[in-house]
Amino acid sequence: MRDLGAGFGYLLKGQRWVVRHGRRFGFGLLPGLITLVLYAAALVALAVWGEDAVTWATPFADGWASPWQGLFRGFLTAVLFALGLLLAVLTFTAVTLLLGQPFYENLSERVDADVSPDGAAARSDLPLWRELWVSARDSLRVLVRAGVWGVLLFALGFLPFVGQTVVPVIGFLVTGFFLTEELAAVAMQRRGVDLRARLTLLRSRKTLVWGFGTPLGLAFLVPFVAVFLMPGAVAGATLLARDLLGEESAAGGATAPGAPGGRPGTEDVTR
Template sequence: MRDLGAGFGYLIKGQRWVGRHGRWFGFGLLPGLISLVLYAAALVGLGYGADDLVDWATPFADDWSSPWLGLLRTTLTVLVFGLGLFLAVITFTAVTLLIGQPFYESLSEQVDRTEGGEVPESGLPLWRELWISARDSVRILVRVGLYSVLLFALGFVPVLGQTVVPVLGFCVTGYFLTEELTAVALQRRGMALKNRLALLRGRRLLTLGFGVPLGLAFLIPFVAVFLMPGAVAGATLLARDLVGPENEDDDEDPAPAAYTLDKD
């Protein structure tokens, strides 16, 4: 359980870091503001269109008597919007990181620089970094999509769907948020997606302690934008410790090898 607190501690440390480096905080806000406008427009559209979508998808219920017709479609409308919100929380980080790749790379490098020690660089051109980032984001989103479908289906199970499923949803959200954020620092260290996932699986509670509170905070409008710079900084601090010298000795598939695969 100590890892849960440690993970949350990295989130706080990241926010403190950008608080002490105000210029980098402002620098890191720009990609989030762009993403916020895009996602706000998408969610407003979903809010207006969710009921029409549900009506179109349930023609078999047109002849149902009251209150069953209203109950079914209202429940499905809420679930559709909830699924959209869940996907927005999950994908917001990936899209923002993709938009802000140069911004967050610079921020992450600055965190490494101020914390001392080696400052890894990918050595790849920007277009290659963007390609790897986009490719890995798609792979993550496929995984998230599968979990989303499963959790959406389980949401119809009485009691379970209203208690356990939301908790599992936030755990999934937190895990993949941590992966997406630590990817900025770990890619610079030459670590491919499969190695990053294996690294985080080895410290699940640490990963959830960082990502779950962040996922909950991201549900509050505008909060995600202001937390993103600190989240990237905190994820860099987390990555530094995960791949520290004491962990590198035990790594069966070291980062340089994974990096070579990505460069091919």
């Protein structure tokens, strides 16, 4: 429970940070707005033509008597839209981060410098095109993992009672985990922490990750909210990444054993 509260606290701290730095908040809205328009169009198309797609995919139900045919296909249509919505939430962050890579990278650096005792921030030695490639490659790998979870949860959704109660809860926890990974990657990639190491760190503090990512995933379901929360989410994920890596904070954060300066702490998880 303590880690859940700490994770949510980082989300709030990130939002407060961007509010205090209004200019950076304003620039950070544009990538989210572009992504929102694209995703809204895709979801509208799924809502309009989803029933036709389900009908085409279930020819075996053509001869079923009423009301079973309508109930069966209506249920599949609702599940298909829910799956599309879940994938939209999972991929929204990755696409927005790619579109706004230079801004969010700079924002994360400024947060690091703001909270570091010496006012310094880790910087990547990679050129921009290489950073974009690494980010896109890692995002694709994460989306494959998230897609596997999505298919599994889709199948479990057919189970009576469990599919309507337990499965949605698991879905939001999975969404929160992968959302946090995508957001924390901005800060961790600058420190040379690769995808496997990031996942290891996140799994070691699941309740912290869920406390940060699950409320954010729920908020992202509300139209336009994701756009306004995105800059603060990057800022909060940078603070959370510092916690996971055991880096000291100007406000008096703890340092993990064997990681006196923060970056050496990444050695254990990147081997």
